[in-house]
Amino acid sequence: MKIEVKGLTKKYGNKHALDNISFNLEEPKIYGLLGRNGAGKTTFMEILAGQILPSGGEILIDGEKPFDNRKLTESICLIKEGANFKQDLTVKNVLKIYSYFYPNWDKSLAEELVNEYNLELKAKVKSLSKGMESSLGIIVGLASKAPITVFDEPYIGLDAAARKKFYDILLREYEEEPRIIIFSTHLxxxxxxxxxxxxxxxxxxxxxxxxxxxxxxxxxxxxGxxxxxxHFxxxxxxIMKKQIAGMxxxxxFGHMESAIETGLQAEGVPIQELMIYLTERKGA
Known part of the structure; x- marks a missing residue:
C-alpha cells in the first residue's frame, strides 16, 4: 500500500499539532517514527488510522482518505500506549471482536501469543496490569496482519525480557509477511x-x-x-563531544574514512543520539 501525506495540518485552538508536513511511505518496511513528546507523532497516527480528521491537507492510502472508510480501516491497525480496549470486555472477547474486523486475522498466532504472555482469556481488561494490557495490544497488532500496522509506545509496563520477546516475534512475522510497520518509541x-x-x-x-x-x-x-x-x-x-583523562x-557528520586515515578510532553513532541532536538544535 502507498501512503501519501500532503500538507497535513492539525490545529487544536491556536496550536499546531501538525504543521504542513508532506512525505510518502511506499514500501513494506519497518519505519521508525521518532520525536519528543508533543511533537505530533500520535496525532499523525490517529489521522492515518482514520480516527480523527485533519485541519488541512490530507493523507491518501492507495489514493483514498482513511476517515470513515471501512475498506481502508480494515487494512490499518493502530495500537496506542493505552486505552485501546473497552474495560468491561474480557481478553477472549477482545480477540473475537478484532478477528471479525480484520480480514487477515491470524487466530493461531493470537493463541500462541496469549500463551507466550500468560494472559487469562476470562480476565476483564479492567483487571489487567499495565503490562498485561500492553501484551494484549501487542497480540492484536501482530495477529491483525493488517497491511499497515502502527505501534505507538505499545509496551508500557513490560519488562526488558517481555519487550525483547515482542521485538523477536515482530521481526519473525515481518520476515514471513512483509507489510508497512510504523513504530513510534522513546526506547x-x-x-x-x-x-x-x-x-x-x-x-x-x-x-x-x-x-x-x-x-x-x-x-x-x-x-583519540x-x-x-x-584538530580533526x-x-x-x-554533534557533541566528551572527554576524560586526556582522551x-x-x-x-560524515568523514568516517578520513578519521580512520588520520589514525583516529571511528564508529557509527546511535540513532537515539542523532534524534536528540536534531530535535535540540535551532533550525533542525
Missing part, C-alpha cells in the same frame, strides 16, 4: 536496528526522513587524544 536504542527508514517529527514538522543505514553511516564517533580530535573536528559539524570522543 530508541532498543529497537533502532530494526528500523529500515527513520522519520523524525519536531514541533509538528518533518525534520528528517532517511534510510536508517544511511543515517547511521552519516554520523561518526571519532576518538584531545589534541588529535580537536576544527572544520566539521560537531576525547566527538560525534560528527
Amino acid at each position: 530508541i536504542d532498543e529497537v533502532s536496528l530494526m528500523f529500515e527508514e527513520v522519520l523524525i517529527i519536531q514541533d509538528g514538522k518533518l525534520a528528517l526522513q532517511e534510510n536508517a543505514d544511511v543515517l547511521r553511516s552519516n554520523a561518526v564517533a571519532v576518538s 587524544t584531545i589534541d588529535q580530535v580537536e 573536528i576544527s572544520d566539521k559539524e560537531v 576525547m570522543t566527538a560525534y560528527v
Whole structure:
C-alpha cells in the first residue's frame, strides 16, 4: 500500500499539532517514527488510522482518505500506549471482536501469543496490569496482519525480557509477511536496528526522513587524544563531544574514512543520539 501525506495540518485552538508536513511511505518496511513528546507523532497516527480528521491537507492510502472508510480501516491497525480496549470486555472477547474486523486475522498466532504472555482469556481488561494490557495490544497488532500496522509506545509496563520477546516475534512475522510497520518509541536504542527508514517529527514538522543505514553511516564517533580530535573536528559539524583523562570522543557528520586515515578510532553513532541532536538544535 502507498501512503501519501500532503500538507497535513492539525490545529487544536491556536496550536499546531501538525504543521504542513508532506512525505510518502511506499514500501513494506519497518519505519521508525521518532520525536519528543508533543511533537505530533500520535496525532499523525490517529489521522492515518482514520480516527480523527485533519485541519488541512490530507493523507491518501492507495489514493483514498482513511476517515470513515471501512475498506481502508480494515487494512490499518493502530495500537496506542493505552486505552485501546473497552474495560468491561474480557481478553477472549477482545480477540473475537478484532478477528471479525480484520480480514487477515491470524487466530493461531493470537493463541500462541496469549500463551507466550500468560494472559487469562476470562480476565476483564479492567483487571489487567499495565503490562498485561500492553501484551494484549501487542497480540492484536501482530495477529491483525493488517497491511499497515502502527505501534505507538505499545509496551508500557513490560519488562526488558517481555519487550525483547515482542521485538523477536515482530521481526519473525515481518520476515514471513512483509507489510508497512510504523513504530513510534522513546526506547530508541532498543529497537533502532530494526528500523529500515527513520522519520523524525519536531514541533509538528518533518525534520528528517532517511534510510536508517544511511543515517547511521552519516554520523561518526571519532576518538583519540584531545589534541588529535580537536584538530580533526576544527572544520566539521560537531554533534557533541566528551572527554576524560586526556582522551576525547566527538560525534560528527560524515568523514568516517578520513578519521580512520588520520589514525583516529571511528564508529557509527546511535540513532537515539542523532534524534536528540536534531530535535535540540535551532533550525533542525
